[in-house]
Amino acid sequence: xxxxxxxxxxxxGAATNIGTGMLPAWRxxxxxxxxxxxxxxxxxxxxxxxxxxxxMAGTDNPPGLGATVRHIxxxxxxxxxxxxxxxxxxxxxxxxxxxxxxxxxxxxxxxxSWRGRHRPRVNILHGxxxxxxxxxxxxxxxxxTRAGVRVWWVSAATATQLDTGMRQLAAELGASAADIEHxxxxxxxxxxxxxxxxxxxxxxxxxxxxNADDTRLxxxxxxxxxxxxxxxxxxxHRRGLLLLTTRDGDPATWPAARYHDGGDRGDWYRLxxxxxxxxxxxxxxxxxxxxxAAGTVEQATALAERLGGLPLALGIAGQxxxxxxxxxxxxxxxxxxxxxxxxxxxxxxxxxxxPTPAAGALSEAxxxxxxxxxxxxxxDLLDRRGLPQARTLLRLxxxxxxxxxxxxxxxxxxxxxxxxxxxxxxxxxxxLLQALTGVGLVxxxxxxxxxxxxxxxxxxxxxxxxxxxxxxxxxxTTYLAVSITLxxxxxxxxxxxxxxxxxxxxxxxxxxxxxxxxxTTHPDTSDxxxxxxxxxxxxxxxxxxxxxxxxxxxxxxxELLPIxxxxxxxxxPEILATRHNLAxxxxxxxxxxxxxxxxxEVLPIxxxxLGAEHPDTLDTRNHHAxxxxxxxxxxxxxxxxxELLPIxxxxxxxxxPEILATRHNLAxxxxxxxxxxxxxxxxxEVLPIxxxxLGAEHPDTVTTRYDLAYxxxxxxxxxSxxxxxxELLPIxxxxLGAEHPxxxxTRHNLAxxxxxxxxxxSxxxxxxELLPIxxxxxxxxHPDTLDTRNDHAxxxxxxxxxxxxxxxxxxxxxxx
Numbered sequence: 001x002x003x004x005x006x007x008x009x010x011x012x013g014a015a016t017n018i019g020t021g022m023l024p025a026w027r028x029x030x031x032x033x034x035x036x037x038x039x040x041x042x043x044x045x046x047x048x049x050x051x052x053x054x055x056m057a058g059t060d061n062p063p064g065l066g067a068t069v070r071h072i073x074x075x076x077x078x079x080x081x082x083x084x085x086x087x088x089x090x091x092x093x094x095x096x097x098x099x100x101x102x103x104x105x106x107x108x109x110x111x112x113s114w115r116g117r118h119r120p121r122v123n124i125l126h127g128x129x130x131x132x133x134x135x136x137x138x139x140x141x142x143x144x145t146r147a148g149v150r151v152w153w154v155s156a157a158t159a160t161q162l163d164t165g166m167r168q169l170a171a172e173l174g175a176s177a178a179d180i181e182h183x184x185x186x187x188x189x190x191x192x193x194x195x196x197x198x199x200x201x202x203x204x205x206x207x208x209x210x211n212a213d214d215t216r217l218x219x220x221x222x223x224x225x226x227x228x229x230x231x232x233x234x235x236x237h238r239r240g241l242l243l244l245t246t247r248d249g250d251p252a253t254w255p256a257a258r259y260h261d262g263g264d265r266g267d268w269y270r271l272x273x274x275x276x277x278x279x280x281x282x283x284x285x286x287x288x289x290x291x292x293a294a295g296t297v298e299q300a301t302a303l304a305e306r307l308g309g310l311p312l313a314l315g316i317a318g319q320x321x322x323x324x325x326x327x328x329x330x331x332x333x334x335x336x337x338x339x340x341x342x343x344x345x346x347x348x349x350x351x352x353x354x355p356t357p358a359a360g361a362l363s364e365a366x367x368x369x370x371x372x373x374x375x376x377x378x379x380d381l382l383d384r385r386g387l388p389q390a391r392t393l394l395r396l397x398x399x400x401x402x403x404x405x406x407x408x409x410x411x412x413x414x415x416x417x418x419x420x421x422x423x424x425x426x427x428x429x430x431x432l433l434q435a436l437t438g439v440g441l442v443x444x445x446x447x448x449x450x451x452x453x454x455x456x457x458x459x460x461x462x463x464x465x466x467x468x469x470x471x472x473x474x475x476x477t478t479y480l481a482v483s484i485t486l487x488x489x490x491x492x493x494x495x496x497x498x499x500x501x502x503x504x505x506x507x508x509x510x511x512x513x514x515x516x517x518x519x520t521t522h523p524d525t526s527d528x529x530x531x532x533x534x535x536x537x538x539x540x541x542x543x544x545x546x547x548x549x550x551x552x553x554x555x556x557x558x559e560l561l562p563i564x565x566x567x568x569x570x571x572x573p574e575i576l577a578t579r580h581n582l583a584x585x586x587x588x589x590x591x592x593x594x595x596x597x598x599x600x601e602v603l604p605i606x607x608x609x610l611g612a613e614h615p616d617t618l619d620t621r622n623h624h625a626x627x628x629x630x631x632x633x634x635x636x637x638x639x640x641x642x643e644l645l646p647i648x649x650x651x652x653x654x655x656x657p658e659i660l661a662t663r664h665n666l667a668x669x670x671x672x673x674x675x676x677x678x679x680x681x682x683x684x685e686v687l688p689i690x691x692x693x694l695g696a697e698h699p700d701t702v703t704t705r706y707d708l709a710y711x712x713x714x715x716x717x718x719x720s721x722x723x724x725x726x727e728l729l730p731i732x733x734x735x736l737g738a739e740h741p742x743x744x745x746t747r748h749n750l751a752x753x754x755x756x757x758x759x760x761x762s763x764x765x766x767x768x769e770l771l772p773i774x775x776x777x778x779x780x781x782h783p784d785t786l787d788t789r790n791d792h793a794x795x796x797x798x799x800x801x802x803x804x805x806x807x808x809x810x811x812x813x814x815x816x
Contacts, residue, residue: 087447088152088168090141090208091134099288100281101136104272108140111241112149112204120270121235122242126249127274128367129461130312133245136274137208140243149241150205156212156231157402157460158510163549166194166231169207173197174777176741177548184548186590191231200779204239211402211460212246215253225253226269234268249273276309285311286336289318294325295336303336306343307374310367312459316374319440320381332381343373371465378439385435392420393432394441397458398466399483401514404455406507407433407444409486418482453507480519481529487512488536496543505543512540513556520563527567534564538578545581550589557582571609573616576602580620583627592630599624618648622662625669634672641666655693657700660686664704667711676714683708697735702728706746709753718756725750739777741784744770748788751795760798767792 108123110116125133141151152172154165163184170180170193183193198205209231212218219230228234235242254271277285282304283297294300307313317339324334333339382390397405412426433456436442441462446452458466470476487508494501516537519525537560545553561578568575579602587595603624606617621644629637645662652659663686671679687708690701705728713721729750732743747770755763771792774785 122269132311290321299336401510403510553585595627638669680711722753763795
């Protein structure tokens with residue numbers, strides 16, 4: 001029969017190729033009637049053969065019905081809907097005119113114009129710290145937002161910020177929670193998920209990746225960033241644009257050809273150096289800030305050249321001069337000439353004079369020295385205004401990470417009890433923050449949330465400059481201890497398992513991990529501070545795991561464990577909790593066998609230290625059974641849970657939510673181990689208890705109903721499975737929404753069981769209705785969409801219409 005199909009297919013191909021002039025045109029082939037007769041006859045014969053083949057294979061099972069049920073309760077997993085955990089809105093740019101960057105901003109925004117259609121869609125802004133790369137990106141983002149372009153802003157200052165931002169982007173693009181969980185596991189790919197969804201967007205979009213100074217965060221290990229397999233990839237169409245800011249302009253990082261206008265590019269990316277401002281633009285910046293009363297254009301130009309045209313230094317100098325003139329503080333420079341003299345003579349507590357840098361030739365080291373001087377002159381002004389604690393506060397802020405700092409961390413009562421800022425009041429703290437803002441050393445902004453949060457930002461160069469004196473003194477550990485205490489107090493009642501706290505944790509996590517790194521690498525850190533920072537880090541790692549950053553959670557627990565053991569001892573309850581969490585997130589990151597082994601190692605220690613019936617010991621047994629099953633031993637998981645359940649019920653009570661989750665998992669593994677009827681019966685026992693304890697529409701209850709339907713069908717009663725899912729579907733539509741992925745899964749499986757119950761035509765029709773929704777919501781190449789397409793083809797054939805089977809999905813097809 002296969003040979004017949006080949007012959008008919010060849011005849012059909014020859015006829016169609018003749019009609020398009022792709023084969024030598026024999027005389028008889030010029031007759032349309034002959035051509036179409038061949039086509040029609042071939043198609044009819046192929047359809048007949050397909051029907052015969054389907055009848056011959058009619059004993060096959062419906063697709064998907066033999067698959068294991070998806071729903072399993074991971075012990076102690078949050079069941080609430082996850083809120084947005086990162087803001088992707090671009091930071092607001094100052095209203096003041098930005099000098100000297102118009103041409104670069106115009107180049108970026110013109111990429112959506114006709115003349116920009118052939119330009120690379122990935123653009124890298126590179127330059128030293130303080131040059132204004134982020135400001136250019138903000139201007140581009142603002143202009144394109146006003147033009148109707150969808151804009152997202154992700155910080156790559158730390159791995160945690162990059163991961164969190166990209167997960168949030170995936171969610172905003174419509175990825176389901178399950179897809180995101182898989183993409184951020186060891187077996188998935190976050191970049192593949194995000195870029196696949198970006199490629200499908202029909203509207204124009206801009207993605208800004210800011211502060212990507214460590215380009216290794218953008219790419220898989222041991223791959224160059226320009227390999228295009230990480231977060232930085234070619235944009236294959238004119239609808240999208242990616243803008244990246246980085247200090248790294250090394251040709252080794254960006255192997256490139258040269259544009260005629262001096263810009264660098266590869267095949268799909270272009271480099272744009274962001275250098276120093278010209279003397280004229282630099283002088284204009286100083287005049288914008290300080291006003292004409294501070295001196296002439298020539299004097300402003302001389303000071304600008306003295307500062308090397310570095311935008312950050314120009315802004316600080318101009319704002320400081322403005323503050324001096326506004327407050328009338330004696331002894332501080334109030335003019336451009338006076339400020340230049342102070343720089344030339346080294347008239348600051350820590351600076352010495354150095355030669356004026358050549359225009360446009362400022363090195364990174366010269367930039368740091370320039371910022372050092374302007375920083376000291378600004379703090380000298382605040383000293384003379386009676387605010388000497390501003391210097392201490394700035395250094396304290398500099399111990400935090402290169403990320404926005406929530407000002408609610410700076411609890412006045414906690415700070416007042418320290419030797420750094422004794423007797424500090426809330427009013428005086430506000431005065432100090434405003435003073436630092438006034439001289440350009442700190443930026444304050446409010447988040448766009450329902451409950452606004454004030455954030456303090458330090459430019460990375462100011463942060464590094466402020467940290468440097470601490471490393472040369474014994475006071476570094478004092479500052480670290482105060483910062484850790486502030487974070488500990490702020491997180492005392494912040495439950496990392498509660499999704500409503502995740503937006504707060506998202507702002508705190510970069511700081512906790514950075515302080516952990518500083519404290520554990522400093523030789524003089526006390527054991528008390530180490531214990532505090534380890535406890536703080538453990539809570540942060542739990543948040544990362546609960547929020548879906550499983551690999552980050554696993555790695556942070558692995559880094560934490562040996563340090564915690566060193567200061568607490570290997571059998572301390574906090575050490576056991578750390579080992580438990582390391583095992584848990586090892587499994588969630590895609591290594592179930594590793595999780596199984598880690599739980600098997602820690603379980604006897606739990607039993608020895610806490611006792612066999614301690615709730616934490618029982619919870620560890622529960623997790624061990626779970627990962628045993630996930631590692632491929634469902635019978636072993638079933639047996640362990642069957643042993644655990646009566647002990648668990650005796651300790652916790654038969655209707656405790658953990659007990660119900662354990663019974664649910666036991667039912668699951670009974671079914672997977674080969675007893676669908678046993679799974680069905682146990683799910684039937686659990687369901688009414690969950691309805692009474694949790695409510696009929698609680699997510700866990702609805703999941704138990706869904707799984708009960710599955711095992712009823714798997715046990716041989718597809719009609720009852722169909723009926724249960726038909727009752728469940730309107731509940732999921734009402735609770736989750738008609739287009740939620742779990743609702744779509746329910747519709748899909750309802751169609752499957754309808755078909756298995758003997759109505760393939762209805763199954764076909766339901767899947768035909770579902771398929772375009774899947775394509776729109778999840779994308780044409782999403783696995784669930786392909787599953788629906790394949791099942792539609794299957795039930796179309798079962799309904800007796802093989803000729804109407806849809807064409808298979810094309811993987812990797814180009815998008816318009």
